[in-house]
Amino acid sequence: MSELMYGSTRGNGGKVTASQAILKGLAEDGGLYVPEKLPKLSVSFEELAGLSYQETAYVVMKQFLTDFTEEELRSCIARAYDDKFDTEEIVPIKEAAGVYYLELFHGATIAFKDMALSILPHLMVTAAKKNQVRNEIVVLTATSGDTGKAALAGFADVPGTRIIVFYPKDGVSPIQEKQMVTQKGKNTFVVGIHGNFDDAQNGVKKIFRDKELSEELKEHGFQFSSANSINIGRLVPQVVYYAYAYGQLLKKGAVSSGEEINVTVPTGNFGNILAAYYAKLLGVPIGKLICASNENKVLYDFFNTGAYDRNRKFILTSSPSMDILISSNLERLVYKIAGDDAVKDASLMKELSEKGRYEITDEMRKELADFYGAFADEKETAAEIKNLYEKTGYVIDTHTAVASCVYGKYRAETGDGKKALIASTASPYKFTRSVMKAIDEKYNDMEDFALVDVLSQISGVPVPPAIEEIRTAPVLHKTVCEASAMKDIVKQFLEI
Template sequence: MNFISTRGEEGAISSSEAIIKGIANDGGLYVPNEFPEVYDRLKKKMGLSYIELAYEVIKEFFGDIGEENLKGAIDRAYNGKFSVREENDFLELYHGPTSAFKDAALLFLPQIMKKAKKLNNIKEEIVILTATSGDTGKAALQGFSNVDGFKVVVYYPENGVSAIQEKQMVTQEGNNVKVIGIRGNFDNAQSGVKKIFGDVEFREELKNRGFLLSSANSINIGRLVPQIVYYFYGYFDLVNKQKIKEGDEINIVVPTGNFGNILAAYYGKKMGLPIGKLICSSNENNVLTDFLNTGLYDRRRELILTESPSMDILVSSNLERLIFEANNRDAKKTKKLMDELNEKGVYSISSESKAFLSDFYGNYANTDEVYEAIKNVYNNKKYLMDTHTAVGYVVFNKYRKETGDNRQALIASTASPYKFPRSICNALELDVSNKDDFEILKLLNEYTNIEIPKNLVGLNNKKILHNNVCDKEKMKDILLEFLKESKNE
């Protein structure tokens, strides 16, 4: 399997090269040159463990890594560290070391990157540059902490993540990690990172100093591919539990910000997984809802800080990969649209491309609807959703009401409710006045009797190790400062 850029200005490269580079030289994102049809083969192996299934899916894309290398990377990533559970039609993806779905990919990425680095005989240190809206940052820091040959720099919006998410990041240990708050929002952080990647002179300067830049965001194909696995796993679990028959189509519901998680489900569909509708669920930052309904992508609006901060995004990077498919893989058309977005903040797709998007349904949920859903589901089913999962649940119910489509669905549950305890307690109408988020954590535990994830217990007592904050214009300067210090220049 080779990988090509969505913007078409460089030739096909191997998976190990694409994983190391993260983003193409032309600013595009790497996509596989084809989608392997694997469902018919895998449906005969429905009893596979998550680790076994991960190998069967991932090997189709990352064949040049080698069978033993790949099996070893998958085993080290997941064995005893991560699991997926399906409960009440929620596909719980947060049973990992940082209590968010990002663990599924960011436990694997460091392992596969180490193999790719060796395979390509890369001597430079690889600097993982990541913008986060809350969860990616901690998962990347955790995954790459103290991994030889790698450094991790994470930028997050200073006032745009939950107190728990921030504490998870700023207490991260490791001699190769750096966490930086920026005065701005996630889109500022993400565009700042993309700008650094696009600065050819700066990258050349870093290379001369012994550093190569790469990414742990879902723009990196090494992070996107492992996310396909849990949709196959969830589907086979429904068959094994006799909720559906093999071959029945299901709908997939995904709370969506940067479009990576729902794109992984779409890739699964391209690989033969029987998926009907992909239900793209947004919060009040409903740029994707508008796009899926009109074909017009318009980021020229104010970013709203919501109770589901990981989705407070106006520029959904991974949508570029879907646009590439919607344009019949025409890289020139895709580049033109991305240039328009960059220069004007808006683009419009053709009627043919819009017809291509019929697999998707887009809608959004506001805070009142999210609170109501959390309260009702808990009171009626004793099932506790986080705010992001609740966005998906609300939109799913809107879809059913609008269409009458009662097919079995899987709702991606993307984070533990304990990462957003203040919002959850507000939804459950518990009094949290004059309490900090860690006191609220205990209150939520006492009220629900649901176990607090081990990685969040005692988090409030951990020492803050990162207290850098900078203006969004200074992101490059602070990166250079960190790298100079690390080389003792």
């Protein structure tokens, strides 16, 4: 197989190997790395149905990460998808009310981010060795709630790395915050900022673009990388579970070989649904990609009007991981529908940066035929949790409920009866208060961990270790700062 190279969506980052793209995270021109061409699945659907999760991961990832040897890649996969997950399947599929829920939350931090962040540290350390990197890698990440904890858990005490996570102090659930601020590991640092996720993300991007700081870091033996979904080392492992899900549905007899399924994804930064789109381009029989938004419906408006406009009120919702107005990974899709035109992409991203909005051409809009966008408000989200529980006994979290509700809207609007897969992105235990309140208002006055026990009783699902361990864990990270002070905080942590 010839080596697959990566280039920037904005055209000026040069050509790099997969391992170099993973190390850099963001291209030097501010763009995102994309493969020069999208590979194809190298096995038949019938073969896919017979593969374990680890085997599927190898079959998919080897197509994208061509400069990793078989031994390197298999070793990274084996170390990532092991007993950190509470089920041998890694991602079980549950059927409820005639819909298939892909449970992506069986890892160490009970959210879908574990799927990629269990393997990213191993890919990064392997990539550093391959490229003779002597510097310590400083992983810099902004989180809307889940990436932070999953990245911290993945990188904690990994030799040759340090990790700094910024999160919006008042914009995550109490459980999400407790998971982060109790994180152990000498190389971990967690900072709450006064502001929202977009402020945190913009602050991180600004630090990445700071050439002076980059030089200062080099002098002290450090270099930055990213664990956000902009890193191609995050995106590629996410493609895996859509291929695996199709194989499992085929194995169960839920679909026939080659039969298309529709996929619904609760969407914030656009990485998870982009991975489903890449899986479709890889050859997985996916029909519609249904993009589900909460009340921060910037993506819904984009798919319905062709205009992306972040100039709007930021709304704090019960699905905080989707409370995002700048969906960074959308740039990869914009580049693709522009016919891989880096000049066009760069000019649209410049408009977004300067005016807070851009509009795609009619030709580009035609390329979005695979996508459907809709949103669910707070009342609809709560009603979806309650209705599904009362009808089937199955309990879903707030983000999954947004997707489930939007899928119902899609089905009602189009009459499309294809089998449906919903990406279930977090355990209901991660958002216990919102979930229990949706099921019955009477739970509203109970304390967080008392609610956890009631959720276990009504769902029949044991309390995950990730929740048990934070009941009594001491708070280890207490730093809070203004978004404008993020650079100084980084320097302070690295003692430079």
